[in-house]
Amino acid sequence: MKDEALLVADGLRKTYALPGRGRLTAAEDVSFTVARGGSLGIVGESGSGKTTVARMLVGLVRPDAGGVRVDGRPREARTPRRKAARLARAREIQMVFQDPYVSLDPRLTAAQCLRTALRLHGRDDGTAAELLDRVGLGEREAASLPRHLSGGQRQRLAIARALAPGPRVLVLDEAVAALDVSIQAQILRLLDEIRRDTGVALVFVGHDLAVVQHITDEVLVMRRAGSSNRAPPGGF
């Protein structure tokens, strides 16, 4: 098990029942690995199943077949009932979504949001300031509610929130797609720094190959319902 990759997706498959009869295959036999501190991009057009794969990794969608292993340990398809097991599972993989506004609690300031997440995982909530600093948010932003933050600042907060449990893998689903280009570049650079400094592995889902290849070592291209090509960036 020593040399197994950090994240292993093995033969993931997901279908949905269609109204009437028949089934829609969202993902078919998707397999890949991500090394410790590695970075994998998943690109594809809408409907190719890339978001379904991201959600299966995190556990928001239960695969029909196949499984996900982190550090050699298989992730249960079902969320465990015991708190300790649930938290341990959350520490394996965290997710950042496209729209940070709906993924943040509108009633919590940035600092409160991070302290809540840290306390939940039994970590020192004094490190909230450190995390905010890590993603480039200052004291003024720390005391702000999400609606008083700009889109880029909200996404920084969402990233800090995802980092709070100290995850091994960060799954980002179109995390920079809604941002202005100058802000997008700031976030891409931030993610690169975080990967270098903390050794967290990234799975970066996006539709823009140019953006994805900039931040990843390897890119998985999905066509309709299934994975097809895999190549290092620049190999296209």
Added chain:
Amino acid sequence: MLLTLDHLTVDLPGAARPLLDEVSLRVAPGEVVGLVGESGSGKSTTAKAALGLLPGGATASGTVRVGDADVLALTGENLRRHRARTVAMVHQDPRAALNPVRRIGDFLRERGADRTRAVELLAAVGLSDPERRLRQRPHELSGGMLQRVVIAGALAVRPRLLLADEATSALDVTTQAEILALLRTLRAEQGAGMLFITHDLHLAAAYCDRVYVMYAGRVVEERTARALFAGPAHPYTRGLLSCSPTLGDTSRTLLPIPGRPPSLSDSFPGCPFAARCPDAEPECETWRPVAVDLPDGGTTACRRVPAAVPAAAERSTT
């Protein structure tokens, strides 16, 4: 000239700075002109001014002309005809442009296309089985297909000026490429001019004849697409180019522009970009931008670009 904006300034009560500040812009018949900038730069406001659509409560000075018509002075039936016949706009979200309870055929008929022409138009924008599409409703079609329907609707009126506001930004890249090619051919067939708004500088440089770059309600640079790409003159344009990822160029590190795009509550005594500019000098904080001519025919509004001659169209007003 098809579309001429001359020193258009739009003020909103309660905003710290004008929405648009002395914007001058031209589109010739048959020309594809790009308008590039980040959110809040005023590019959509500029395009909507060509329709005579200004935000509620806004006051405008300067002129907007489409052909011979003074758009800001149009009222009643003339304004309606201008919006319905002369200019057509395609927005980013096709679902917001279509009535969900009406059929595609009704949408096209509303724009003066009879059944035969509606079928022709749907075929021209690359939709399969156009006869059947006429009877379908928006929820039965994908986003890319709906955007094609909206473009068919825009072309149905044979407009002289086409405004495309992030018309392909929400689409998949392959669909985007098809729709862009389509817009270009259809526009050429009808001889219309196009104002193409996008946040993607690389796309604008590849697709347009000429490009205007906007920042904080001002035009900071106007160049031919090739010149813009080869030798951007304004530091903001350079910043945009060096922070946009490009394909097959992974060795280049992205250089983000620090800070964030200004909002309407930020006001600037001098150059609005000074705070984020890598080359800013103390004088930039108080220098009111004036566009200067560049040797290759473009203009830029940067204090540090040697002012040969102030551009004829942009004589200083203060």
